[in-house]
Amino acid sequence: MTITPLHRRRLFQLLATAAVAPGLGALAPAPDARVLGRVLAMSDLHSAYERTGQLLAALEAEVAGSGAPHLIAVDGDSFEHGNVVSVRSGGAIDWAFLGELPKLAPTVVNLGNHDNDLTPDLHEIVARMRSLGIVVVSNILDARTGRPYAEAAVTVPLGERSLRIVGAGTDSLSTYPRASRDWLSIPAPGDWARANLSRLLDGADLMLVMSHAGVAGDRDILPLLPDGALMIGGHNHLLFQHRQGRSAYAHTGSWSNAYTTATLYDDGRIAVGSTAVALDAAPSPRIADLIASTLATHLTDEETVVLGVSSRALTLGETGRAVAVAMARAAGADAGFIGHTTLGTGLPAGAVTRYAFDAVVRFDGKLMVAEVPAERLAGFMAQANQDRPMPLAERGGDFLYGAAESVAGKATVRLVTTDWCAMNQAEYFGTTDLAFAEVAEARVKTTAVAGLLGRAA
Numbered sequence: 001m002t003i004t005p006l007h008r009r010r011l012f013q014l015l016a017t018a019a020v021a022p023g024l025g026a027l028a029p030a031p032d033a034r035v036l037g038r039v040l041a042m043s044d045l046h047s048a049y050e051r052t053g054q055l056l057a058a059l060e061a062e063v064a065g066s067g068a069p070h071l072i073a074v075d076g077d078s079f080e081h082g083n084v085v086s087v088r089s090g091g092a093i094d095w096a097f098l099g100e101l102p103k104l105a106p107t108v109v110n111l112g113n114h115d116n117d118l119t120p121d122l123h124e125i126v127a128r129m130r131s132l133g134i135v136v137v138s139n140i141l142d143a144r145t146g147r148p149y150a151e152a153a154v155t156v157p158l159g160e161r162s163l164r165i166v167g168a169g170t171d172s173l174s175t176y177p178r179a180s181r182d183w184l185s186i187p188a189p190g191d192w193a194r195a196n197l198s199r200l201l202d203g204a205d206l207m208l209v210m211s212h213a214g215v216a217g218d219r220d221i222l223p224l225l226p227d228g229a230l231m232i233g234g235h236n237h238l239l240f241q242h243r244q245g246r247s248a249y250a251h252t253g254s255w256s257n258a259y260t261t262a263t264l265y266d267d268g269r270i271a272v273g274s275t276a277v278a279l280d281a282a283p284s285p286r287i288a289d290l291i292a293s294t295l296a297t298h299l300t301d302e303e304t305v306v307l308g309v310s311s312r313a314l315t316l317g318e319t320g321r322a323v324a325v326a327m328a329r330a331a332g333a334d335a336g337f338i339g340h341t342t343l344g345t346g347l348p349a350g351a352v353t354r355y356a357f358d359a360v361v362r363f364d365g366k367l368m369v370a371e372v373p374a375e376r377l378a379g380f381m382a383q384a385n386q387d388r389p390m391p392l393a394e395r396g397g398d399f400l401y402g403a404a405e406s407v408a409g410k411a412t413v414r415l416v417t418t419d420w421c422a423m424n425q426a427e428y429f430g431t432t433d434l435a436f437a438e439v440a441e442a443r444v445k446t447t448a449v450a451g452l453l454g455r456a457a
Contacts, residue, residue: 033265033266033267033269034265034266035068035263035266036068036069036158036159036160036206036264036265036266037068037069037070037071037158037159037161037163037206037263037264038062038066038068038071038261038262038263038264039070039071039072039073039208039230039261039262039264040059040062040063040070040071040072040105040259040260040261041072041073041075041232041250041260041261042055042073042074042075042252042253042258042259042260043074043076043077043112043212043232043234043235043251043252043253043254044075044077044112044114044234044235044237044253044254044255045077045078045094045097045254045255045256046077046079046080046083046114046254046255046344047078047079047080047083047085047086047091047093047094048080048255048256048257048344048359049085049086049093049291049294049295050256050279050345050348050356050359051255051256051257051277051279052093052094052097052256052283052287053283053284053287053288053291054256054277054278054279054281054282054283054284055097055256055259055277056097056101056284056286056287057281057283057284058259058275058281059101059104059259060104060284060286062261063104063105068159068263069157069158069159070104070105070106071105071107071108071156071158071163071208072101072102072104072105072106072107072108073107073108073110073165073208073210073232074098074101074107074108074109074110075110075112075210075211075212075232075233075234075252076109076111076112076114076115076169076210076212076234076235077112077113077212077234077235078097078098078109078112078114078115079094079114079115079116079117079118080114080117080344080362081114081117081118081177082344082359082362082363083358083359084298084303084355084358085294085295085298085299085355086117086118088298089294089297089298090118091118092290092294093287093290093291093294095128096287096290097287098132098134099132100284100286100287101134102132102133102134106135106156106157107133107134107135108134108135108136108137108154108156108165108167108210109129109134109135109136109137110137110138110167110169110210110211110234111125111126111136111137111138111140111149111167111212112169112170112212112235113169113170113172113175113212113235114175114176114177116176116177116180117177120177120179120180120183121180121183122140122142122149122184123149126138126150135154135156135165136149136150136151136167137150137151137152137153137154137165137166137167138152138167138168138169139167139168139169139186139196140169140184140185140186141185141186142183142185143182143183143184143185144182144183150167152166152167152168152196152200153165153166153167153200153201155204158206158264161205161206162204162205162206163206163208164200164201164204164205164206164207164208165208165209165210166197166200166201166207166208166209166210167210167211167212168189168193168210168211168212168213168217168221169186169212169213170186170189170212170213170214170217170235171186171187171188171213171217173186188217188220189211189213189217189220189221190217190220190221193220193221194220194224197221197224197225198224201226201229204226206230206264207226207228207229207230208229208230208231209221209225209229209231209232210231210234211232212233212234212235213233213235214233214234214235214236214398215236215238215251215392215395215396215397216396216397216398217397218231218233219392219395222244222249225244225249226247227245227246227247228245228246228247228268228270229247230247230248230262230264230270230272231247231248231249232249232251232252232262233249233250233251234252234254235397236251236340236386236397236398236399237253237254237316237340237341237343238251238253238254238386238387238395239251239252239253239254239257239274239387241260241272241274242392246268246269246270247270248262248272252274254316254345255316255344255345255359256277257276257277257316257345257346258274258276258277259275259277260272260273260274260275261273261274261275279313279348299355302354303354303355303358304353304354304355305353305354306352306353307353307354307357307449307453308351308352308449308452308453308454309350309351309352309453310347310348310350310452310453313346313348313349314346314347314452315346315387316343316345316346316387317346317385317387317388318347319345319346319347319360319401319452320338320340320343320385320387320401321401321402321403322347322403322451322452323336323343323361323401323447323448323451323452324336324337324338324401324402325403325451326447326450326451326452327367327416327417327418327444327447327448327451328403328404328405328415328416329451330367330416330439330442330447330450330451331367331369331414331416331439331442332414333413333414333415333416334404334405334407334410334413334414334415335377335380335381335402335403335404335407335414335416336402336403336404336416336417337380337384337400337402337415337416337417337421337429338400338401338402338417338418338421338444339398339399339400339401339417339418339420339421339424339428340386340398340399340400340401341362341398342361342362342363342365342418342420342421342444343361343362343401344359344361344362345360346360347360347452352452352453357445357448357449357453360448360452361444361445361448363418363420363444364443364444364445365418365419365420365443365444366418366419366438366439366442366443366444367417367418367419367438367439367442367443367444367447368416368417368418368419368421368422368436368437368438368439369414369415369416369436369438369439370414370415370417370422370434370435370436370437371412371413371435372412372413372415372434373412373413374407374410374411374412374413377407377413377415380415380429381402381404383396383430384399384400384401384402385399385400385401385402386399387401396430398424398427398428399428400417400421400428400429416439417436418444419438422434422436
């Protein structure tokens with residue numbers, strides 16, 4: 001069958017501009033405004049070793065090329081349990097990367113749901129980060145003792161001024177490592193912000209709110225944000241920017257594909273832009289040899305087997321829609337959907353090894369199908385593919401990449417998704433009444449390899 005995404009024109013417009021998000025220029029600073037400082041922000045790095053060295057080199061260049069004071073802000077999820085090299089090496093590359101950041105500029109980390117992927121107890125993670133000179137913020141509590149894992153708010157110098165930083169995590173407990181869940185007490189982001197944000201920001205000079213709660217949680221925090229604050233979001237692997245008065249809100253991308261620069265001016269304005277990190281850029285010499293030797297030591301022959309050759313690099317969204325097409329073909333369905341965090345990074349160009357592919361499709365699972373009235377498919381598609389430009393009010397938290405064929409004249413259509421999305425259909429489809437059945441002898445990764453690389457896994 002030939003499957004094409006609905007809203008094709010809007011999607012093509014997106015794909016033409018998806019590599020780098022444009023800066024927020026609607027509220028430009030006055031011509032004589034003075035730069036107070038710059039925040040270099042990133043989120044959801046997930047042990048993306050193919051770009052870790054390049055990201056560090058880009059940050060080095062940013063700091064060296066500007067005389068302004070800098071703060072580096074990492075908004076959660078530096079580690080990835082799905083990366084076999086990360087697990088086998090104890091995150092050696094991740095820790096080396098984090099250790100270099102405070103040498104460039106003061107660095108703050110807000111805890112995400114994957115920061116304890118390798119070491120379940122967040123107390124140990126926080127202690128090690130602090131030993132590297134990193135400031136840690138979080139509103140996550142230790143359920144065993146009621147103690148916070150880190151301060152929810154800190155104040156740090158930024159040149160001649162000071163910056164109050166507040167951190168919040170996602171309360172989606174099922175996304176944290178299973179071994180740690182009984183140790184975590186995490187408030188609902190909106191409830192916590194209504195009870196605490198005003199107090200924590202009281203008397204602040206400059207303000208930075210770091211949230212790993214995802215767009216849904218952030219939407220409850222944003223109305224409480226004082227005018228002129230900077231808010232960085234994460235967790236949903238999105239790249240976009242939003243204005244709210246003089247405040248700026250940005251999601252910074254994922255998998256070290258991009259970082260966000262926020263420039264703070266003395267007239268209260270904030271200029272925000274995103275910079276892509278090129279896969280073929282030169283890595284920082286500070287960690288380049290460590291990355292190469294760690295990969296060489298910990299990768300097996302099976303993991304370096306080439307699964308296929310990609311004729312071109314795909315964006316994360318293109319990859320998601322291509323996998324959705326492959327799933328629909330495998331299930332004989334009219335539409336395919338895959339959850340955004342089942343994917344890590346976009347398919348690279350050239351030879352793709354098993355190790356590289358596991359960073360593209362992070363998790364395996366079953367394919368699940370359901371029959372729905374045709375008009376419901378249009379509703380699901382309207383909420384899918386949130387990598388496109390869309391109003392903040394229309395963005396969800398967890399979302400789907402989807403593709404569908406024309407269903408004109410059909411009263412009922414068949415859709416396919418992963419077992420994770422079927423099990424969590426309220427979050428992904430916005431409903432609980434879909435009756436799913438398993439597709440026999442079909443798996444997510446096998447189907448994705450066939451669809452993206454034209455061969456069996």
